[in-house]
Amino acid sequence: MGEMQMHQQVSFAIVGPEAAQDSPFQEISREGDAGAAFVLQSKGKWWHAGYHLTTAIVGPTILTLPYAFRGLGWGLGFLCLTVMGLVTFYSYYLMSLVLDHCEKDGRRHIRFRELAADVLGSGWMFYFVIFIQTAINTGIGIGVILLAGDCLQIMYSNLSPNGPLKLYHFIAVVTGIMILLSQFPSFHSLRHINLGSLLLSLGYTFLVVGACIHAGTSKNPPPRDYSLESSESSRIFSAFTSISIIAAIFGNGILPEIQATLAPPAAGKMAKALIMCYTVVFLTFYSAAVSGYWVFGNKSNSNILKSLMPDNGPSLAPVWLLGLAIVFVLLQLFAIGLVYSQVAYEIMEKKSADVKKGMFSKRNLIPRIILRSLYVIICGFIAAMLPFFGDINGVVGAIGFIPLDFVLPMLLYNMTYKPTKSSVVYWVNNSIIIVFTCAGLMGAFSSIRKLVLDAKEFKLFSSNVS
Numbered sequence: 001m002g003e004m005q006m007h008q009q010v011s012f013a014i015v016g017p018e019a020a021q022d023s024p025f026q027e028i029s030r031e032g033d034a035g036a037a038f039v040l041q042s043k044g045k046w047w048h049a050g051y052h053l054t055t056a057i058v059g060p061t062i063l064t065l066p067y068a069f070r071g072l073g074w075g076l077g078f079l080c081l082t083v084m085g086l087v088t089f090y091s092y093y094l095m096s097l098v099l100d101h102c103e104k105d106g107r108r109h110i111r112f113r114e115l116a117a118d119v120l121g122s123g124w125m126f127y128f129v130i131f132i133q134t135a136i137n138t139g140i141g142i143g144v145i146l147l148a149g150d151c152l153q154i155m156y157s158n159l160s161p162n163g164p165l166k167l168y169h170f171i172a173v174v175t176g177i178m179i180l181l182s183q184f185p186s187f188h189s190l191r192h193i194n195l196g197s198l199l200l201s202l203g204y205t206f207l208v209v210g211a212c213i214h215a216g217t218s219k220n221p222p223p224r225d226y227s228l229e230s231s232e233s234s235r236i237f238s239a240f241t242s243i244s245i246i247a248a249i250f251g252n253g254i255l256p257e258i259q260a261t262l263a264p265p266a267a268g269k270m271a272k273a274l275i276m277c278y279t280v281v282f283l284t285f286y287s288a289a290v291s292g293y294w295v296f297g298n299k300s301n302s303n304i305l306k307s308l309m310p311d312n313g314p315s316l317a318p319v320w321l322l323g324l325a326i327v328f329v330l331l332q333l334f335a336i337g338l339v340y341s342q343v344a345y346e347i348m349e350k351k352s353a354d355v356k357k358g359m360f361s362k363r364n365l366i367p368r369i370i371l372r373s374l375y376v377i378i379c380g381f382i383a384a385m386l387p388f389f390g391d392i393n394g395v396v397g398a399i400g401f402i403p404l405d406f407v408l409p410m411l412l413y414n415m416t417y418k419p420t421k422s423s424v425v426y427w428v429n430n431s432i433i434i435v436f437t438c439a440g441l442m443g444a445f446s447s448i449r450k451l452v453l454d455a456k457e458f459k460l461f462s463s464n465v466s
Contacts, residue, residue: 032355032356033350033355034349034350034352034353034354034355034364035345035346035347035348035349035350035353036110036260036346036350037355038185038186038346038349038353038355038359038364039185039186039187039342039345039346039349040110040111040186040187040257040260040261040342040346041186041187041188041261042110042260042261042262042263042264042266043188043261043263044188044191044261044262044263045262045263045269046262046269046270046272046273047272047273047276048188048191048194048261048262049258049259049261049262049269049270049273050272050273050274050276050277051191051194051195051197051198052187052190052191052194052258052261052273052339053252053255053258053273053274053276053277054194054197054198054201054276054277054280054281055194055197055198055332055335055336055339056252056254056258056336056339056340057249057250057251057252057277057281058198058201058277058280058281058284058285059201059332059333059336060147060204060303060329060332060333060336061248061249062201062205062249062284062285062288062289063208063288063292063303063304063305063329064245064249064302064303064304065081065246065249065285065288065289065292065293065304066288066289066291066292066293066296066300066304066307067245067300067301067302067303067304068080068242068245068246068249068289069242069289069292069293069300070228070238070242070293070297070298070299070300071228071235071238071239071241071242072238072239072242072243073226073228074226074293076239077242077289077293080242080243080246081246081285081286081289084246084247084250085250085278085281085282085285087406087432087436088250088251088252088405088406089274089278090432091405091406091409091410091432092252092255092270092274092405092409093270093271093274094409094410094412094413094429095255095256095409095412095413096255096259096270096271096274097413097416097417098115098119098409098412098413098416098417099115099256099259099266099270100266100267100268100270101416101417102115102118102119102416103264103265103266103267104267108264108266109256109260110256110257110259110260111256111257111260111343111346112129112133112253112254112255112256112257112404113125113126113127113129113130113133114126115256115412116128116129116408116412117129119412119415119416120411120412120415129404129408130347132253132399132400132403132404133253133254133343133404134343134344135399135400136251136253136340136400136401136404137253137254137340137341137343137344138344138379139400140336140337140340141337141340141341141344141375141376141379142379142382142383142386143383144178144333144334144336144337144340145171145174145175145178145337145376145379145380145383146171146383146387147303147329147333148170148171148174148330148333148334148337149167149168149170149171149173149174149383149384150167150170150303150387151326151327151329151330151333152170152173152174152330153165153166153167153170154305154306154309154326155323155326155327156170158309158319158323167384167387168384171380171383171384172380172384174380175376175377175379175380175383177334178334178337178376178379178380179372179373179376179377181334181337181338182338182341182345182372182373182375182376183368183369183372184338185359185360185368186359187257187258187260187261187339187342188261190335190338190339190342193335193338194335194339196331196335197332197335197336198280200328200329200331200332200335201280201284201332202280202283202284203325203328204324204325204326204328204329204332205283205284205287205288206287207321207322207324207325207328208288208291208292208304208305208308208325209287209288209291210317210321211308211316211317211318211321211322211325212291212292212294212295212304212308212317213291214316214317214318214321215295215308215316215317216291216294216295218316221295222295222296222299222307222316223299224294224295224296224297225297225298225299226293226297226298227298228298236446237446237449237450238446240439240442240443240445240446240447241443241446241447241450243439243443244402244440244443244444244446244447247401247402247405247406247439247440247443248400248401249285250281250401250405251400251401251404251405252401252405253400253401253404253405254339254340254342254343255270257342257343257346258273288304292304292307295307305322305325305326305329308322309322341372341375341376344375345368345372345375348367348368348371348372348375349364349367349368352367352368352371353367353368399440399444402436402437402439402440402443403440406432406433406436406440407432407433407436407437407440410429410430410432410433411429411433413425413429414426414429414430
């Protein structure tokens with residue numbers, strides 16, 4: 001990037017000196033901010049943001065939906081899936097309006113943490129959001145490496161049932177690949193990868209749906225039981241755990257960073273990106289949930305592919321079909337890992353890079369390679385040591401995604417636009433805040449409870465993903 005272009009890009013994002021002095025923090029002045037100039041380049045079209053959003057939301061975690069339904073049943077499962085979809089779309093749309101309003105006011109925000117701190121006028125909100133974002137993004141980074149390693153192990157175990165390689169060997173392979181891919185310098189540079197990710201999500205979803213239909217209509221279909229747990233307290237805890245899982249599946253804690261990739265002015269572009277994303281959401285979420293739960297009922301595994309490929313007995317669908325679905329999942333996992341790692345990378349480069357030097361100068365390239373590689377290695381090590389994806393997913397959903405996606409956007413909108421207390425928007429927003437705060441607390445408790453109950457079955461560096 002030429003020096004003049006870089007100056008124009010950075011200067012566009014800089015808040016005026018008076019606004020910076022009135023702000024509860026000085027972060028919004030982006031003079032010399034390499035994280036903004038390098039990682040969060042504002043060069044994309046609305047459809048590029050749509051690709052990023054779809055990759056951030058529509059991932060292999062949708063294969064967990066039948067497992068979430070087993071804690072809710074058909075009726076509540078459909079209700080929760082629909083409500084979560086409507087609320088998250090509404091929530092993300094409100095956040096895009098807040099970002100548009102700030103941009104028109106001369107305060108373009110490119111980070112969730114600076115948006116929350118500025119609008120709410122509180123320095124501690126800056127640290128709260130960055131803590132939650134870091135927990136979510138690192139958790140997803142770990143989960144991506146773990147699931148990708150699991151995909152490789154599934155393929156290996158089918159080709160060589162008695163082979164010596166363990167899960168952590170495949171995690172090491174995935175970690176090495178992620179280290180190479182982590183060197184894509186900016187969010188914008190992932191746009192073509194994320195288009196591929198969108199197509200892959202449609203591909204493996206429909207392959208899995210086809211596999212489920214094949215299994216359910218075969219001569220020896222799996223026994224179907226849709227009953228819930230017998231104990232009332234267990235049913236309640238299972239329901240809230242399932243709600244947390246669905247919240248995590250719909251979660252997207254990086255919408256401001258995605259909107260930051262849009263070429264200014266960004267106003268109105270995010271709505272189109274959201275419509276693109278939620279079209280894919282509708283096609284994939286419902287089909288995966290319905291087909292998987294229809295076939296396996298309350299025996300659904302936390303990964304429906306494992307239900308279709310049981311440890312004991314033959315596969316319940318053609319091996320080539322399931323193998324292709326696993327390959328698609330594996331490829332998309334790399335894209336998801338890249339998307340969610342961008343927040344960590346922009347934090348690193350904000351502190352380590354020199355915006356006055358070129359993006360690929362020796363001064364900036366060497367620290368980028370070292371820091372990003374270390375980050376991926378740490379995620380890979382934790383993935384190998386703690387392969388407990390199913391239970392951790394519920395905890396992340398309750399503690400991380402619910403505050404960022406179901407509470408803060410409504411609060412930010414109310415503070416920005418100040419709807420009257422007699423307006424429908426005011427009451428809808430506050431109702432969502434109250435309901436999902438309570439659901440988040442209950443979900444956190446029930447998810448942590450399940451994690452503790454299952455802890456006795458966990459083994460460090462296990463070869464089985466829980």
